[in-house]
Amino acid sequence: MTKFKKTSMSLFVIGVTWLPSAFATNYFAGIDALYLQPRNDDLDYVGVFNANGSFRISNLDPDFQWGFRLYTGKGFNNNNDVTLSWQHLHSSNSGDTLGGLDSPIFPKWLFVSIWQNIHGHATFDYDEVYAVLAHTQNFQSPWQVRYGFGPEYARIHSEVNVSAFNLNSSIAVGHSDASHFNGIGPRFEGNLFYNLNKSLNVFINANTALLIGDRDVSLNATDKIDNTSKIYSGHNTVVPKVGFQLGINYSQPIGIIGGAGGVATTIDLQAGWQTETYFSAIEHAEAGIIGGEGASLLTTKTSNYNNQGVFLGGKLRTNCL
Structure with missing residues (x-):
C-alpha cells in the first residue's frame, strides 16, 4: 500500500514544480465544507424470521457526515493552471435488531438461533488526492471551458461489524469484515462555466479516473474461541x-494596489451539489455461515462506493506573492 502513496506524492511534486515560475500570474487556495452521505449496496447485517412466517433483511443506513476538501495551486498568464487537492470523509453508523422466542434471527456470517440482540456497525474512510494541469478556454460569450489531466490517488476503507448476543450469555460473538483499497491512476476533468454577470457564474464540473491498486479483504472473528476468521489473499x-x-460561484475583489497592473486579491464563495462513484471498489464476504468447512467455501463479492451531498466553501486568489 505504501508504494502507491510514495508514487502519488512524487507525481504531485513533479506536477507542481516543473512549470517555470516566471509564467505565474496568481496563486490560490481554498477549502470546502462537505456534507455527504456515503452509499454502498452491501450493508445488510441480519435476517429475521417473523412470527407470521415472513422473512426480512435489515440493512445499515449511513447518515450524512461532514468532510472537507483542501486545495491550492497557481495560475499562469497563458490561461493554464496547476491544482493540488485533498478530499476526506469519515463516516460511522450503527443499527440494532431485537429478537425473541418467536423470532429466530440469522446474523450475517453466523447461524440461525434465538438471538437476543444483533448489533451492526459500518465505517467508511475515504481520501482522494490529485494534481491536475489544466487550460481554460475563453469564448466571446458568457461561456468558459476548462479541461485538464493529472494523477489521482484514492483510499477507500470499509468495515462492517456484526455482533450477536444470545439469551443465556452476555458475551457477544460475531465478525468484522474489512475491505481496504488503495489505488493511483490518470485523472481527466472538465469544467463548464456560464457567467451571469461580472461577479456571478454557475458551473458544471465532471471528472473521471482509472485507478490501479491493491485491495485487502478479511473476515475476523470478534470472539476467536467460538468463531473462525478468514483472511482473503490481497490482489x-x-x-x-x-x-x-x-x-x-460569487467573486469579490478585496484589494487592488497600483492601478490595473498592481496587486489584486479576490475572494470566491462557492456552493452546490456533488456526487462521486467508485465502481467495484469495495469487496466483502458474502452472507453465509463461517466455521469449519464453511470458512474455506465462503466467497466474496464486490460493490460500488458512492458519496453525494452538498458543498460550501471559499477560495482566495492573489498575485501579490
Whole structure:
C-alpha cells in the first residue's frame, strides 16, 4: 500500500514544480465544507424470521457526515493552471435488531438461533488526492471551458461489524469484515462555466479516473474461541471512478494596489451539489455461515462506493506573492 502513496506524492511534486515560475500570474487556495452521505449496496447485517412466517433483511443506513476538501495551486498568464487537492470523509453508523422466542434471527456470517440482540456497525474512510494541469478556454460569450489531466490517488476503507448476543450469555460473538483499497491512476476533468454577470457564474464540473491498486479483504472473528476468521489473499484490481459537481460561484475583489497592473486579491464563495462513484471498489464476504468447512467455501463479492451531498466553501486568489 505504501508504494502507491510514495508514487502519488512524487507525481504531485513533479506536477507542481516543473512549470517555470516566471509564467505565474496568481496563486490560490481554498477549502470546502462537505456534507455527504456515503452509499454502498452491501450493508445488510441480519435476517429475521417473523412470527407470521415472513422473512426480512435489515440493512445499515449511513447518515450524512461532514468532510472537507483542501486545495491550492497557481495560475499562469497563458490561461493554464496547476491544482493540488485533498478530499476526506469519515463516516460511522450503527443499527440494532431485537429478537425473541418467536423470532429466530440469522446474523450475517453466523447461524440461525434465538438471538437476543444483533448489533451492526459500518465505517467508511475515504481520501482522494490529485494534481491536475489544466487550460481554460475563453469564448466571446458568457461561456468558459476548462479541461485538464493529472494523477489521482484514492483510499477507500470499509468495515462492517456484526455482533450477536444470545439469551443465556452476555458475551457477544460475531465478525468484522474489512475491505481496504488503495489505488493511483490518470485523472481527466472538465469544467463548464456560464457567467451571469461580472461577479456571478454557475458551473458544471465532471471528472473521471482509472485507478490501479491493491485491495485487502478479511473476515475476523470478534470472539476467536467460538468463531473462525478468514483472511482473503490481497490482489491487484482496477477501479473506474466518475464524479460530478453543480454549483454557483460569487467573486469579490478585496484589494487592488497600483492601478490595473498592481496587486489584486479576490475572494470566491462557492456552493452546490456533488456526487462521486467508485465502481467495484469495495469487496466483502458474502452472507453465509463461517466455521469449519464453511470458512474455506465462503466467497466474496464486490460493490460500488458512492458519496453525494452538498458543498460550501471559499477560495482566495492573489498575485501579490
